[in-house]
Each structure stands twice: as structure tokens, then as C-alpha cells.
Amino acid sequence: MLMKMSYCWFLFQCRPPVLRGFLFIRSNYLCPMHIDILTVLPELLESPFQHSMMKRAQEKGLLTIQVHQLRKWAVNEYGMVDDYQFGGGAGMLMMCEPLAKAIEELSVQRKFDEIIFLTPDGELFNQKAANSLSLKENLLLICGHYKGIDERIREHFVTKEISIGDYVLSGGELPAAILVDAIGRLLPGVLNNETSALFDSFQDNLLAPPVYTRPEDFRGWKVPDVLMGGNHKLIEEWRHEQSLIRTKERRPDLLNGAD
Numbered sequence: 001m002l003m004k005m006s007y008c009w010f011l012f013q014c015r016p017p018v019l020r021g022f023l024f025i026r027s028n029y030l031c032p033m034h035i036d037i038l039t040v041l042p043e044l045l046e047s048p049f050q051h052s053m054m055k056r057a058q059e060k061g062l063l064t065i066q067v068h069q070l071r072k073w074a075v076n077e078y079g080m081v082d083d084y085q086f087g088g089g090a091g092m093l094m095m096c097e098p099l100a101k102a103i104e105e106l107s108v109q110r111k112f113d114e115i116i117f118l119t120p121d122g123e124l125f126n127q128k129a130a131n132s133l134s135l136k137e138n139l140l141l142i143c144g145h146y147k148g149i150d151e152r153i154r155e156h157f158v159t160k161e162i163s164i165g166d167y168v169l170s171g172g173e174l175p176a177a178i179l180v181d182a183i184g185r186l187l188p189g190v191l192n193n194e195t196s197a198l199f200d201s202f203q204d205n206l207l208a209p210p211v212y213t214r215p216e217d218f219r220g221w222k223v224p225d226v227l228m229g230g231n232h233k234l235i236e237e238w239r240h241e242q243s244l245i246r247t248k249e250r251r252p253d254l255l256n257g258a259d
């Protein structure tokens with residue numbers, strides 16, 4: 001059963017469709033994902049992709065990430081990329097010209113499947129969105145700053161607007177890092193045990209069950225007997241039941257919205 005599920009997941013992940021079933025070819029050689037990120041603060045994105053799974057994904061050639069300083073396309077020699085809002089109001093806006101030029105130049109190099117603007121008024125990011133984006137080949141992420149970006153860029157270039165939660169951050173860099181991490185770890189070959197992404201919280205609209213490691217008894221706090229019994233069917237049933245209990249208690253909305 002587990003094998004079957006993981007195999008389906010692999011097939012689901014294969015792109016382009018003609019390669020479905022040839023996971024090995026797709027995941028390792030033919031279709032690495034490329035992500036470009038446009039930002040005025042590339043320094044903020046230096047560390048997040050240099051460790052752990054994101055590092056491994058890049059080393060294995062499954063994922064390439066390029067962070068671009070938007071000021072490269074500034075409107076003057078002072079690196080100007082923002083200006084006051086028409087109609088008044090506090091705060092600066094990122095201007096059309098640098099963003100348009102950057103997007104157009106990068107679009108010559110790659111055909112983007114999605115041009116994503118990270119913004120608190122975007123669609124809420126979740127596991128389903130991460131799954132879906134992990135099937136794409138080329139993504140461009142735009143990190144907003146100041147009071148946001150000129151609406152015309154959103155209208156004419158952006159294909160998707162994503163928020164990572166109902167709170168306002170000072171820029172789109174951390175949301176971009178979160179997006180890349182959530183998507184990157186789903187690429188086949190990134191996780192040590194590829195099936196494990198299948199059992200993450202949210203993958204089936206359920207939170208993950210409690211997990212334990214050694215010692216079996218820590219200060220008298222014992223690991224549940226069922227996990228020590230070696231009966232895999234019982235363990236699977238127990239985990240599923242615990243997932244349900246946890247989801248009911250903590251995120252009943254997930255059960256209602258289950259699809």
C-alpha cells in the first residue's frame with residue numbers, strides 16, 4: 001500500500017507528461033526546477049538556500065536558484081527603484097520600470113510557468129499550492145518592499161499573488177525563502193526517503209501524528225506501547241487515529257475542507 005502510494009506520488013511529480021513513469025530520468029537529469037528571485041535585499045536570501053535540503057537539492061542539480069538585485073535595473077545611477085505614491089500617502093512604492101525591465105530580461109532567458117508576487121493580500125500559501133508549484137519548471141518570485149509595487153506590474157506581468165499568512169512582514173524575502181523551501185523539498189530526489197513527503201502534515205489534510213525516538217523511557221515518560229510492539233498494521237492504524245485526533249483538536253478546518 002505504501003509502495004503504491006509513493007509510486008503514484010512519483011508519477012504525479014513527473015513532468016513533462018511523456019516522461020511519466022520514468023521518474024529516474026525526470027528527477028535527476030531532465031527537468032531540474034529553476035527559480036529566479038527579484039529583490040532589493042539579496043543579502044536576506046544568502047543563507048536560507050545554503051543548508052540542509054535546499055543545499056542538497058542544488059548540489060544534486062534538482063534545483064537552481066538565482067537571486068537578482070533589482071537595482072541592476074534601476075532608473076538612475078543612484079540605484080533608484082522606488083518612488084512616492086500618486087494621490088499621496090505614506091511610504092514608497094516599487095516603480096514599474098525596474099521591475100518591468102528585470103522581468104522582460106529574465107523572460108528572454110526562461111519561459112516562466114508563473115511570475116509570483118509575494119504579498120500579504122495574495123492567495124494564502126498551503127501544502128496544496130506547494131505541491132502544484134513543485135510540478136513547474138521555471139518560477140520567478142518578486143519580493144515586494146516599502147508599500148508594495150505599482151499596480152500595473154501586478155496587472156501586466158504577475159500571474160500569481162501569494163501570501164504566507166495573515167500578517168505583514170517588512171518585505172517578500174522571507175516569504176520567498178519559505179516558498180522555495182516548501183516547493184524544493186517536494187522535488188523527487190531531494191528528501192533522503194522520498195516517500196516521507198507523502199506523510200507530512202497537510203499532505204492529506206491531516207496533521208502528522210506524534211513521533212518518538214530513543215530512549216523508550218525518559219524520566220518515566222513512556223513511548224506508547226503500540227510503537228514498540230512491531231506490528232506495522234497496528235502502528236499504521238494508531239498513527240492515522242492520532243492524526244485524526246490531532247487534526248480535530250487543532251485544525252478542524254482542515255477536516256471540513258478535506259478534498
Ligand code: ADE
Pocket residue numbers: 118119120144162163164165166167168169170171172175
Ligand atoms: N510581504 C509582506 N508580508 C507578506 C506576507 N504575509 N506574505 C507574503 N508576502 C509578504
